[in-house]
Amino acid sequence: MPTPSFRKTGVISLEELSTLNLLPPESRLKKGPVAVLECPEMIPCNICVPYCPTKAIKMEKLIDLPMVDWNKCTGCSVCVAVCPGLAAFVVDLSKEDGDYVTVPHEFLPAPKVGDEVTLLSRTGEKLGRGTVTRVWERNKTYVVTVKVPKGLGMEVRAIWVEK
Ligand code: SF4
Numbered sequence: 001m002p003t004p005s006f007r008k009t010g011v012i013s014l015e016e017l018s019t020l021n022l023l024p025p026e027s028r029l030k031k032g033p034v035a036v037l038e039c040p041e042m043i044p045c046n047i048c049v050p051y052c053p054t055k056a057i058k059m060e061k062l063i064d065l066p067m068v069d070w071n072k073c074t075g076c077s078v079c080v081a082v083c084p085g086l087a088a089f090v091v092d093l094s095k096e097d098g099d100y101v102t103v104p105h106e107f108l109p110a111p112k113v114g115d116e117v118t119l120l121s122r123t124g125e126k127l128g129r130g131t132v133t134r135v136w137e138r139n140k141t142y143v144v145t146v147k148v149p150k151g152l153g154m155e156v157r158a159i160w161v162e163k
């Protein structure tokens with residue numbers, strides 16, 4: 001079996017996430033906020049499992065990939081706050097006025113609701129501008145929801161807050 005490209009580049013693609021069953025189906029994505037755990041390596045971590053308030057994340061063994069029951073996931077974003085690998089996101093593609101993406105953010109300055117921020121892809125490429133709509137914090141990790149242009153919800157995975 002060929003080495004997956006994320007092992008060489010450190011950046012996972014949507015195709016690879018789909019192959020690993022880490023992407024919600026289109027039908028669920030259209031219903032409202034849902035977690036996307038971009039966690040493709042068999043590492044000894046399961047912190048998201050006990051923290052999920054609806055028990056939507058399952059792992060048989062510590063090194064398994066985290067499998068989300070998309071119907072149990074409410075998009076609460078607790079997994080975004082607790083994931084030490086900054087690999088958990090919540091996307092909401094159900095709105096008409098734009099897509100909404102919730103990302104972990106561990107840089108200062110702290111984002112504030114209403115801030116206009118630069119949107120970044122998985123590779124750090126600039127994708128445009130978005131507006132912060134929600135911020136909460138846990139143990140110095142900011143959990144930031146941004147409204148992004150329609151169509152970018154599965155591409156934006158970080159933000160840059162200019163000073
Ligand atoms: S968003 Fe909330 S409900 Fe969904 S998997 Fe994460 S912690 Fe569980």
Ligand code: SF4
Binds near residue numbers: 037045066085087
């Ligand atoms: S907490 Fe993050 S790194 Fe750990 S299993 Fe869950 S998604 Fe993967």
